[in-house]
Amino acid sequence: MKSKELLDLIGEAQDEYILDAKAPVKKGRPSWVKWVALAACLCVAVMGFFPLLGNHESTFVLTAYALSEDNSLLSLKMEEGQSVPITTFTAGNGMEGFVFSHKNQESDPALLGSIIITDTDFSPYIMADSLKGASAEIGEIDHIDMEKTQQYIFFVPSKGEPTPYSLTISIYDEETSTAANLTIVIEYDENGYSAKIDKINSYEIIGDIDELLKPYQEVLDRLNAEYDYKLYIPEDRKYSVYDAYKDLSPEEFEKQILEELDGSTEEFESNGEMNFEIIDITPQN
Amino acid sequence: MEDKQIVGLYWAREESAIHETAVKYGNYCHSIAYNILQDQQDAEESVNDTYMDAWNTIPPNRPSVLSTFLGKITRRISVDRWRIRNAKKRGGDEVVLALDELEECVSGSDDVELRAQRNELITEIHRFLDSLPETERRIFLLRYWYLEPTQLIAEKYRFSQSKVLSMLHRIRGKLRKHLEKGDYI
Numbered sequence: 001m002k003s004k005e006l007l008d009l010i011g012e013a014q015d016e017y018i019l020d021a022k023a024p025v026k027k028g029r030p031s032w033v034k035w036v037a038l039a040a041c042l043c044v045a046v047m048g049f050f051p052l053l054g055n056h057e058s059t060f061v062l063t064a065y066a067l068s069e070d071n072s073l074l075s076l077k078m079e080e081g082q083s084v085p086i087t088t089f090t091a092g093n094g095m096e097g098f099v100f101s102h103k104n105q106e107s108d109p110a111l112l113g114s115i116i117i118t119d120t121d122f123s124p125y126i127m128a129d130s131l132k133g134a135s136a137e138i139g140e141i142d143h144i145d146m147e148k149t150q151q152y153i154f155f156v157p158s159k160g161e162p163t164p165y166s167l168t169i170s171i172y173d174e175e176t177s178t179a180a181n182l183t184i185v186i187e188y189d190e191n192g193y194s195a196k197i198d199k200i201n202s203y204e205i206i207g208d209i210d211e212l213l214k215p216y217q218e219v220l221d222r223l224n225a226e227y228d229y230k231l232y233i234p235e236d237r238k239y240s241v242y243d244a245y246k247d248l249s250p251e252e253f254e255k256q257i258l259e260e261l262d263g264s265t266e267e268f269e270s271n272g273e274m275n276f277e278i279i280d281i282t283p284q285n
Numbered sequence: 286m287e288d289k290q291i292v293g294l295y296w297a298r299e300e301s302a303i304h305e306t307a308v309k310y311g312n313y314c315h316s317i318a319y320n321i322l323q324d325q326q327d328a329e330e331s332v333n334d335t336y337m338d339a340w341n342t343i344p345p346n347r348p349s350v351l352s353t354f355l356g357k358i359t360r361r362i363s364v365d366r367w368r369i370r371n372a373k374k375r376g377g378d379e380v381v382l383a384l385d386e387l388e389e390c391v392s393g394s395d396d397v398e399l400r401a402q403r404n405e406l407i408t409e410i411h412r413f414l415d416s417l418p419e420t421e422r423r424i425f426l427l428r429y430w431y432l433e434p435t436q437l438i439a440e441k442y443r444f445s446q447s448k449v450l451s452m453l454h455r456i457r458g459k460l461r462k463h464l465e466k467g468d469y470i
Contacts, residue, residue: 001399001470003387004368007380010429011360012407016352017414021426023444162313162352190287 024166060180065099083194097156162187215250288351295343314359320432323362332361379432390461392470413463
């Protein structure tokens with residue numbers, strides 16, 4: 001058999017697997033979270049994620065936008081589990097996307113009313129710019145008069161990405177020192193697009209993140225020295241790294257990291273979450 | 286419009302079937318073609334050929350999953366187009382790389398008998414994919430079905446590129462073993 005023939009045979013893979021391969025990656029946190037959550041979090045000198053026992057969801061009101069048939073703007077408050085109709089909007093630069101907003105808790109007045117842009121592939125051009133730069137890049141969004149008190153999210157599905165789309169919006173509430181990740185699912189049917197909040201994870205932010213991460217950082221330092229690895233926790237992923245590993249002892253953490261680096265398939269599957277956070281920049285031969 | 290309605294238009298020989306297909310799946314097919322051909326014009330031509338192929342094959346086909354039905358056509362047409370083009374000039378490097386990588390899984394010899402066993406081999410590929418853990422299966426298909434660059438896969442999964450490369454190497458090893466076991470190589 002020749003490799004060309006094998007490539008053709010792979011082309012006959014099962015339909016469900018072909019579609020599944022393109023589905024959004026659910027594990028880990030999207031890296032654009034750093035734009036929102038961390039820009040906000042870093043303004044505050046407190047840290048560490050702990051799941052809340054109380055119900056703080058009401059703090060995180062998310063608004064979805066749709067155009068009615070006569071082109072008037074509908075702004076719809078979203079509630080967990082309830083679908084609301086949405087439509088796409090055109091930005092000044094011609095990009096099409098869905099628009100959501102939430103109350104702006106940003107301390108920096110320069111960031112008020114700014115737009116976060118994201119897509120399901122986290123395209124580099126979207127990642128590359130600063131908040132204000134990204135906002136300037138897309139211009140104004142048709143039909144929407146942006147309010148200074150709101151933070152807008154302009155979501156552009158990737159080219160060719162089949163529905164449902166999924167995106168996570170991180171909101172930080174300074175007043176209650178609480179952050180939440182809201183997972184939104186966008187579906188398409190004969191009535192058009194609809195969005196619903198699929199899941200809300202909220203966290204109270206207490207303690208010093210560096211202090212909390214210290215035992216894990218020590219493990220990484222030791223592995224780096226011992227095996228000549230170059231593992232580090234990026235500044236902007238500290239919270240999510242802590243959140244991913246907080247239930248592990250340093251010994252368990254070390255074991256997982258080693259298994260991870262070893263590429264053990266079974267372990268990789270069961271502990272896939274950790275892959276998304278720690279960066280390995282060990283030079284490859 | 287729902288897939289069923291679009292397929293219905295093909296069966297009714299309504300030309301709007303092609304328009305509706307383009308609206309719903311044009312981008313999807315284009316992204317598959319572009320990954321393979323790395324050229325806008327070639328990708329567009331492959332997508333147009335996909336519509337023609339769909340027009341000619343529905344009926345008699347009545348695909349239950351229209352997206353992958355079209356995707357498979359686009360992939361096949363694009364790989365064929367790449368082969369013709371590649372005979373003349375360089376380009377579409379992801380296919381070259383993928384083919385090099387897949388060399389590890391095959392004997393490299395021209396086996397006429399195997400061609401006659403195509404359906405059997407497809408079943409083997411299905412079994413192999415069934416046997417893979419979810420993440421491995423997704424990454425394998427992103428690389429060898431969608432022909433996505435490993436860097437892009439790494440970004441999607443928040444892995445280092447070297448991790449993706451080593452995973453793919455391991456999966457190819459499994460595929461080789463799987464094919465050896467069935468005496469296909």
